[in-house]
Amino acid sequence: MAKFSITINGQNHEVDALEDMPLLWVLRDIVGLKGTKFGCGKALCGACTVHLDNEAIRSCSFPIASVGSSKITTIEGLSEHGDHPLQKAWEEHIVPQCGYCQTGQIMNAAALLKSNPKPSEEAIEQAMEGNLCRCGTYNRIKAAILSAASA
Amino acid sequence: MKNLSNHQDGADQVTSEVFRASRRDFLKMGGLISGSFMLGVSFWGCDKKGNKTVSFAPNVYLSIDNLGEVTLVAHRSEMGQGIRTSLPLIVADELGADWSKVKIVQAEGNEAKYGNQNTDGSFSVRMFYKPMREAGATAKLLLMQVAAKKWDVTVDKCDTANNHVILTGTDKKLEFGELVEEASALPVPTVSAVMLKERSGFNMIGKPTPIVDLKDITTGKAVFGADVVLDGMKIAVIKRSPVVGGAVKSVNDKKALAVPGVHKVITIKGAGIPATLSKPLAGVAVIADNTWAAIKARDLLEVEWELGPNADYDSEKQIQQLTKEVAKNGRVRRKRGNFAAAKAGAKKVIEHTYIAPHLAHATLEPPAALAQVKDGKCEVWACTQNPQGAIKAVADALGFAEDKVKMNVTLIGGGFGRKSKPDFVVEAAVLAKESGMPVKVQWTREDDIHHDYFHSLSVQRVVATIDKDNKLSGWNHHIAYPSISATEDPSVLQPADGELGLGATDFPYDVPAIQIETHDARAQIRVGWLRSVRNIPQVFAIGTMLDEIAEARGMDPVANALELLGADRNITFSQETGKEAYPNYGEDIAVYPWETARMKAVINRVAKEAGWGKKLPARSGFGFAAHKSFLTYVACIIQVSIDENNNVTIPEVHYAVDCGVAVNTDRVKSQFEGGAQFSTSLALKSAITVKNGQVEQNNFDGYQIIRMSESPQNIHVHIIDSDAKPTGVGEPPVPPFTPALCNAIYAAIGKRIYTLPIDLTK
Numbered sequence: 001m002a003k004f005s006i007t008i009n010g011q012n013h014e015v016d017a018l019e020d021m022p023l024l025w026v027l028r029d030i031v032g033l034k035g036t037k038f039g040c041g042k043a044l045c046g047a048c049t050v051h052l053d054n055e056a057i058r059s060c061s062f063p064i065a066s067v068g069s070s071k072i073t074t075i076e077g078l079s080e081h082g083d084h085p086l087q088k089a090w091e092e093h094i095v096p097q098c099g100y101c102q103t104g105q106i107m108n109a110a111a112l113l114k115s116n117p118k119p120s121e122e123a124i125e126q127a128m129e130g131n132l133c134r135c136g137t138y139n140r141i142k143a144a145i146l147s148a149a150s151a
Numbered sequence: 152m153k154n155l156s157n158h159q160d161g162a163d164q165v166t167s168e169v170f171r172a173s174r175r176d177f178l179k180m181g182g183l184i185s186g187s188f189m190l191g192v193s194f195w196g197c198d199k200k201g202n203k204t205v206s207f208a209p210n211v212y213l214s215i216d217n218l219g220e221v222t223l224v225a226h227r228s229e230m231g232q233g234i235r236t237s238l239p240l241i242v243a244d245e246l247g248a249d250w251s252k253v254k255i256v257q258a259e260g261n262e263a264k265y266g267n268q269n270t271d272g273s274f275s276v277r278m279f280y281k282p283m284r285e286a287g288a289t290a291k292l293l294l295m296q297v298a299a300k301k302w303d304v305t306v307d308k309c310d311t312a313n314n315h316v317i318l319t320g321t322d323k324k325l326e327f328g329e330l331v332e333e334a335s336a337l338p339v340p341t342v343s344a345v346m347l348k349e350r351s352g353f354n355m356i357g358k359p360t361p362i363v364d365l366k367d368i369t370t371g372k373a374v375f376g377a378d379v380v381l382d383g384m385k386i387a388v389i390k391r392s393p394v395v396g397g398a399v400k401s402v403n404d405k406k407a408l409a410v411p412g413v414h415k416v417i418t419i420k421g422a423g424i425p426a427t428l429s430k431p432l433a434g435v436a437v438i439a440d441n442t443w444a445a446i447k448a449r450d451l452l453e454v455e456w457e458l459g460p461n462a463d464y465d466s467e468k469q470i471q472q473l474t475k476e477v478a479k480n481g482r483v484r485r486k487r488g489n490f491a492a493a494k495a496g497a498k499k500v501i502e503h504t505y506i507a508p509h510l511a512h513a514t515l516e517p518p519a520a521l522a523q524v525k526d527g528k529c530e531v532w533a534c535t536q537n538p539q540g541a542i543k544a545v546a547d548a549l550g551f552a553e554d555k556v557k558m559n560v561t562l563i564g565g566g567f568g569r570k571s572k573p574d575f576v577v578e579a580a581v582l583a584k585e586s587g588m589p590v591k592v593q594w595t596r597e598d599d600i601h602h603d604y605f606h607s608l609s610v611q612r613v614v615a616t617i618d619k620d621n622k623l624s625g626w627n628h629h630i631a632y633p634s635i636s637a638t639e640d641p642s643v644l645q646p647a648d649g650e651l652g653l654g655a656t657d658f659p660y661d662v663p664a665i666q667i668e669t670h671d672a673r674a675q676i677r678v679g680w681l682r683s684v685r686n687i688p689q690v691f692a693i694g695t696m697l698d699e700i701a702e703a704r705g706m707d708p709v710a711n712a713l714e715l716l717g718a719d720r721n722i723t724f725s726q727e728t729g730k731e732a733y734p735n736y737g738e739d740i741a742v743y744p745w746e747t748a749r750m751k752a753v754i755n756r757v758a759k760e761a762g763w764g765k766k767l768p769a770r771s772g773f774g775f776a777a778h779k780s781f782l783t784y785v786a787c788i789i790q791v792s793i794d795e796n797n798n799v800t801i802p803e804v805h806y807a808v809d810c811g812v813a814v815n816t817d818r819v820k821s822q823f824e825g826g827a828q829f830s831t832s833l834a835l836k837s838a839i840t841v842k843n844g845q846v847e848q849n850n851f852d853g854y855q856i857i858r859m860s861e862s863p864q865n866i867h868v869h870i871i872d873s874d875a876k877p878t879g880v881g882e883p884p885v886p887p888f889t890p891a892l893c894n895a896i897y898a899a900i901g902k903r904i905y906t907l908p909i910d911l912t913k
Contacts (some may be wrong), residue, residue, distance in 0.1 A: 001411050017443075018411060018412075018443060018444065018447070020443075020447075021441075021443045022443060025442050025443040027415040028377075028442070029386065029440075029441035029442055029443070030441065032380065033371075034371070034374070034377075034378040034380075035370070035371020035372065036371070037375070037516070037564070038377065038442070038513075038517070038593070039515050039516075039517070039596065040596040040850055040851050041446070041595055041596055041597075041850075042596070042850050042851075044596075044850055044851040044852055045515065045596075047515055047853055070409075074371070075370065076370070076371050076373035080364060080592055082369060082370035087369045087370065090365075090369045090548060091361065091365055093364065094359075094361050094362060094365065094817055094821070095369075095797060096228075096231075096362070096364075096365065096368045096369070097231030097232070097233075097821060097822075098230050098231030098514075098562070098563060098564050098565045098566075099231070099364060099368035099373050099375075099562065099564070100375055100514075100515045100564025100565060101366075101515045101564075102368050103368075103369075103371045104370065106369060109284055117183070121735070124859075125270070125859050125860040126860075128858075128859045129858050129859060129860060130858075131856065131858075131859070132515060132851060132856060133515065134513060134514055134515045134565045134567075134829070134856060135231045135515075135828075135829070135830075136566060136823045136824055136825030136826065136828025136829050136862070137824075137826065137828075138828060138857075138858075138859040138862040139828075139862055139863075139864075139865075139866060140824070140858070141740065142823075142859065
């Protein structure tokens with residue numbers, strides 16, 4: 001076990017954890033932020049996507065010891081009132097079905113728009129390739145990202 | 152006034168009664184203010200003589216407080232189909248509520264209060280449309296009675312809108328909140344006195360309504376199975392028998408217990424054989440402070456297994472064996488005319504064998520449940536489709552009476568039938584009792600893929616005969632798959648009537664000779680049901696064979712289907728199946744008939760919308776299939792495009808659907824969009840194989856589902872405008888998709904598909 005000091009959604013957290021504990025379980029089990037989801041544990045589905053500084057990472061496969069001084073943003077910290085342009089677009093297109101993968105989808109899309117504010121459909125497909133949805137909301141996700149990008 | 156007790160346009164066997172709900176009925180749901188107006192509407196089944204039966208007794212609960220806030224209880228499980236929105240909006244529409252003031256609370260599992268809560272079979276809207284309307288209309292009538300008295304008018308001069316009773320023809324209105332106290336004191340009217348809205352009066356039914364959980368989902372506040380936390384809660388991860396029916400022989404837990412944060416290692420005996428649809432597998436659980444410690448320690452467990460008789464199971468070998476089996480004569484399950492004679496006199500005989508693999512549900516949320524056992528009671532939080540089934544299973548496992556088990560239902564992160572089985576819920580309850588701590592069981596993705604209740608593999612052979620007049624003269628369908636029933640009773644080797652009634656014995660085409668035969672297939676895995684169940688392989692065979700029949704007859708596939716459906720008529724199937732009644736998804740076929748005219752209407756609509764028949768570029772093609780399942784009529788046309796490397800893309804999907812009244816048109820569309828994407832996975836990507844009794848795939852690298860770039864690009868859903876009784880839409884999009892896709896591939900590149908998933912390199 002080791003002590004880590006990490007910044008999540010602008011707040012500092014002191015946590016005691018095994019060095020190899022993936023950030024996902026730090027967020028969910030220790031810090032208590034449940035919006036980040038467990039889907040596969042192998043960076044294959046994207047349900048656990050959060051931001052490390054401005055980049056989307058799969059928190060299920062990212063050990064706490066690698067976080068260092070980088071800032072972590074989870075769905076709970078994406079916007080103050082749930083009104084990030086992507087969150088608004090998600091509502092406008094009524095994207096979710098079961099909803100389980102959606103926080104990971106939104107976080108991944110938010111990182112995409114930071115690096116590429118006007119992505120093409122192909123760029124969206126490429127960026128979102130690592131985020132699985134079993135219910136079948138891919139087309140609405142794409143439409144929502146396009147609307148947020150043009151807003 | 153319309154007499155509703157006869158239910159002439161509704162589910163005929165259901166009768167209802169409104170009663171005054173007690174505060175206790177609502178207390179646990181929170182947020183109630185004194186003076187609230189509370190109603191329950193109870194419904195019971197009747198036999199043909201009108202006597203009450205006890206099997207069906209859902210109660211619809213609604214309350215309105217003195218601030219006008221309407222609280223509705225959602226008693227069905229939400230798993231993405233939108234039921235927490237669709238049923239309440241029916242009540243709200245009849246009531247004339249302001250939707251923004253409606254609060255939805257989720258019911259716990261309670262059969263006495265809510266009746267059957269098992270959320271599967273695309274059943275919820277079909278069964279509860281009318282009760283929900285009557286509940287809303289009853290509350291509306293009571294509120295109008297109060298207002299009418301205040302205005303000294305008769306009730307028929309009143310109406311409701313936007314949380315107000317209005318005096319028609321004037322601008323007088325009274326807010327619901329002002330009326331509830333007096334409404335609470337009025338005698339509850341009989342349901343026969345209640346007037347339901349005409350369709351033209353609907354404000355929400357038949358229109359798109361955003362889901363009530365939308366904001367919670369986009370902000371990460373939505374609570375799923377793994378998200379509930381209790382003080383002192385521990386996490387359990389379980390190493391389960393790699394073979395179904397296996398038992399723990401010995402455990403060395405020394406290394407596991409040395410992982411920091413690990414508290415206990417507990418062996419779960421498990422069901423053995425039969426595996427059952429409710430009990431856990433044998434396993435060894437690690438209980439730890441956090442999920443990571445439990446996962447790490449689970450990997451360090453050294454377990455010796457007694458694998459049992461299923462350790463020889465090989466799914467590829469079973470496919471080979473069943474391929475030989477279906478070539479023989481089987482047990483006849485439906486017979487019309489004389490197929491042997493049709494075959495003997497045929498000008499042409501077409502015969503093919505259709506193979507489909509085992510499939511896993513792979514819900515994005517792996518199973519998870521939290522349980523606490525205290526003072527002889529057990530409280531559970533779980534992502535369950537079937538809270539009452541889970542209560543029974545937990546009570547049975549703990550030796551508790553059912554009323555000592557409380558089942559809280561969370562949102563479900565994808566169900567598709569997997570979460571109808573409470574094995575994971577029982578695991579949490581057993582571990583909580585054994586450890587004396589609140590325990591949350593978390594399944595990993597590998598657990599989910601290895602230990603599913605699988606949609607089992609299938610081998611089917613169809614023989615079609617065409618006579619000298621170019622008519623389809625005979626249809627002979629041979630079917631073999633391990634039955635769902637075998638999970639409870641491994642001696643079952645043949646498909647159940649209920650499984651065959653999902654597309655096979657209800658083959659609707661008017662062919663003079665029909666013979667449906669089944670063959671033995673042994674189940675050596677846990678067999679369950681997946682979104683549309685046996686319709687998937689049965690309609691894969693039927694829908695692709697019909698395309699070959701059209702070609703052999705020199706006919707357009709759409710024209711072929713329309714001709715084969717025959718005259719407009721209602722089909723019953725009963726005489727030919729040798730049973731009193733074809734199962735018809737649990738409904739009386741006199742009430743929900745199989746209407747060929749409605750099927751023809753969806754076929755004609757989809758052909759028109761898709762531009763069927765128009766010329767497409769090289770290596771592109773249209774494919775068509777139509778199928779009725781879960782009482783909903785669906786026709787599907789898919790356009791594919793196949794590149795030189797045989798990569799399949801799907802530019803267009805068109806569905807036409809007749810589900811009767813479409814309650815929430817947006818969720819009807821989203822179920823079909825999702826159904827198309829779900830089906831693309833199973834047609835092109837997904838397969839579970841088993842060797843030495845053990846599943847060979849581990850995670851989403853081995854068991855594949857489509858990613859965004861592989862989704863059909865444009866999915867168009869055309870809803871038939873209908874006054875008919877509503878039917879479900881969760882499952883019906885799936886069955887016709889795969890055959891339509893296979894037929895499109897044939898149109899594009901001339902290759903017929905007989906094996907799933909589709910592999911164009913073979």
